Amino acid sequence: MKGIYEIIADKWGVGKEIIMDIPKLTIAGNREIYIENYKGILRYEPEEVWISSAMGTLIIKGAELKIKYIGLESLLISGVFSEIKYNI
Amino acid sequence: MFNKIFKFLKGYVIIEIYGLETARFVNICLRRGIDIGNVLPTEKGMSLCVRKSDFGKIRSVARKTRTRVKILQKVGLYDLFARYRKRYFFVIGLVMTAAFFAVSSRYIWVVEINGAETVDMDKLAASLDSIGVKSGALKKNLPPGTEIKRRITDANEGVAWAWVYIEGAKARVEISEKILKPDVIDRDAYCDIAAACGGVVKSMVVKNGAEAVKEGAVVGAGDVLISGKVPVYKEGQPEKYMYVHALGEVEAYTSHSRTGDYKLYYESRNVTGRGKTFYSLELFGKRFDLFRSMNVDYDDYNKTDKRNELNINGYSGICLNSTRFDEVIVNREPITVDTALEIARNKMEAEIAKELQPKSQLLGSDISYEQLDDETIRVTLNMSFIEKIGIESTGTEGTETQSIETENTPAQ
Numbered sequence: 001m002k003g004i005y006e007i008i009a010d011k012w013g014v015g016k017e018i019i020m021d022i023p024k025l026t027i028a029g030n031r032e033i034y035i036e037n038y039k040g041i042l043r044y045e046p047e048e049v050w051i052s053s054a055m056g057t058l059i060i061k062g063a064e065l066k067i068k069y070i071g072l073e074s075l076l077i078s079g080v081f082s083e084i085k086y087n088i
Numbered sequence: 089m090f091n092k093i094f095k096f097l098k099g100y101v102i103i104e105i106y107g108l109e110t111a112r113f114v115n116i117c118l119r120r121g122i123d124i125g126n127v128l129p130t131e132k133g134m135s136l137c138v139r140k141s142d143f144g145k146i147r148s149v150a151r152k153t154r155t156r157v158k159i160l161q162k163v164g165l166y167d168l169f170a171r172y173r174k175r176y177f178f179v180i181g182l183v184m185t186a187a188f189f190a191v192s193s194r195y196i197w198v199v200e201i202n203g204a205e206t207v208d209m210d211k212l213a214a215s216l217d218s219i220g221v222k223s224g225a226l227k228k229n230l231p232p233g234t235e236i237k238r239r240i241t242d243a244n245e246g247v248a249w250a251w252v253y254i255e256g257a258k259a260r261v262e263i264s265e266k267i268l269k270p271d272v273i274d275r276d277a278y279c280d281i282a283a284a285c286g287g288v289v290k291s292m293v294v295k296n297g298a299e300a301v302k303e304g305a306v307v308g309a310g311d312v313l314i315s316g317k318v319p320v321y322k323e324g325q326p327e328k329y330m331y332v333h334a335l336g337e338v339e340a341y342t343s344h345s346r347t348g349d350y351k352l353y354y355e356s357r358n359v360t361g362r363g364k365t366f367y368s369l370e371l372f373g374k375r376f377d378l379f380r381s382m383n384v385d386y387d388d389y390n391k392t393d394k395r396n397e398l399n400i401n402g403y404s405g406i407c408l409n410s411t412r413f414d415e416v417i418v419n420r421e422p423i424t425v426d427t428a429l430e431i432a433r434n435k436m437e438a439e440i441a442k443e444l445q446p447k448s449q450l451l452g453s454d455i456s457y458e459q460l461d462d463e464t465i466r467v468t469l470n471m472s473f474i475e476k477i478g479i480e481s482t483g484t485e486g487t488e489t490q491s492i493e494t495e496n497t498p499a500q
Contacts, residue, residue, distance in 0.1 A: 042111050070127055071118070
């Protein structure tokens with residue numbers, strides 16, 4: 001069931017990540033993932049990165065995972081991804 | 089690129105963090121405005137880069153998150169100087185190298201001349217030398233470009249345009265030559281018609297001057313055929329001559345021959361793959377061999393020279409020359425006498441053609457050979473022509489008698 005923020009976002013045509021404070025993921029194949037609006041890093045290993053977000057924990061699994069860029073609101077992870085999932 | 093340079097100038101520290109809450113360490117750093125980057129996982133925890141100015145702020149973060157921080161590397165201009173501070177010879181070498189390039193780039197070390205084909209190179213080089221465009225000249229003392237151009241064109245008749253381009257330590261002189269107008273025959277100047285080569289005179293057509301030989305006469309190279317010295321006196325009166333510009337056509341039967349030794353085999357050179365390269369260093373026009381001698385123990389080889397100039401915003405005056413010797417195996421493939429004669433004929437015909445007068449007519453040719461040994465033959469080629477052998481020849485009498493003779497009597 002849609003929440004009030006989601007309905008507003010749909011009606012106004014505004015990005016949901018802006019109104020709902022949810023992460024926005026931009027994935028380039030299985031090589032690069034750009035995450036905006038994240039909360040923080042929970043775990044960082046070459047095969048697994050756990051990222052905290054408003055929607056729960058985002059788990060990225062793969063090989064040779066590297067944080068290429070990290071900022072307060074966005075981060076860029078590169079490597080060879082095998083699995084991306086939410087642990088809600 | 090610029091980001092990296094600024095980062096290097098400001099300086100940064102690569103640290104390794106390990107402990108219970110390394111990920112939290114990163115999160116707190118970001119929230120406190122500590123710029124971090126290049127986050128990589130390590131065996132103990134993770135490594136990351138922190139600005140030198142932010143390094144003091146991470147102490148409290150480390151304490152809060154109960155992580156330990158280890159400095160892996162300090163990077164930056166300040167640290168680079170600090171690292172090499174006590175390496176006196178390195179620093180002295182660095183300074184001397186910089187000074188060397190700074191000083192040497194103020195001079196011209198090599199002068200390269202392009203475009204000069206018919207111009208007298210010695211004269212051109214001498215004029216450049218007098219202008220100051222020479223090895224070892226200070227660039228700032230050179231006259232303006234237009235002045236150099238004017239002085240080069242004034243000193244060298246065949247040069248229509250010239251410009252000197254300064255490329256680092258090299259002065260590149262570009263030359264455009266004049267297309268010289270053909271010589272206009274001065275019909276008033278005294279001259280004879282002489283034989284360009286020996287032969288038997290076949291026919292003569294005298295347009296101006298006095299006939300010096302008759303048809304059927306045997307003449308040698310340099311013999312006067314039509315004289316410009318024309319007698320203009322009657323018997324019993326003092327001798328008096330008129331000096332004219334001799335004109336006319338003289339055809340003669342001529343013979344040209346060539347002899348040469350030719351081999352009865354054809355040589356082909358195949359590279360074996362073995363080779364040696366010798367280097368030499370050229371510093372500001374002076375060559376220094378980096379080997380004592382350039383001796384190779386190959387019986388047959390191909391030699392290749394190569395020049396590698398060091399260009400730093402133009403030629404720096406430093407050049408590495410290499411001379412490559414590639415070993416070759418010379419294979420001899422036998423050829424027939426007829427093939428050898430054909431090769432010899434082509435070669436000798438080309439040589440004879442160079443000494444012929446224009447519009448020569450071939451009457452016949454004869455080629456013969458004698459065997460010198462199993463591999464060599466001596467070939468003789470005789471060619472006979474009808475050739476216009478008359479060429480203008482300025483006599484010495486003309487200069488001393490110009491003032492004596494003033495009459496303008498028509499030629500006989």
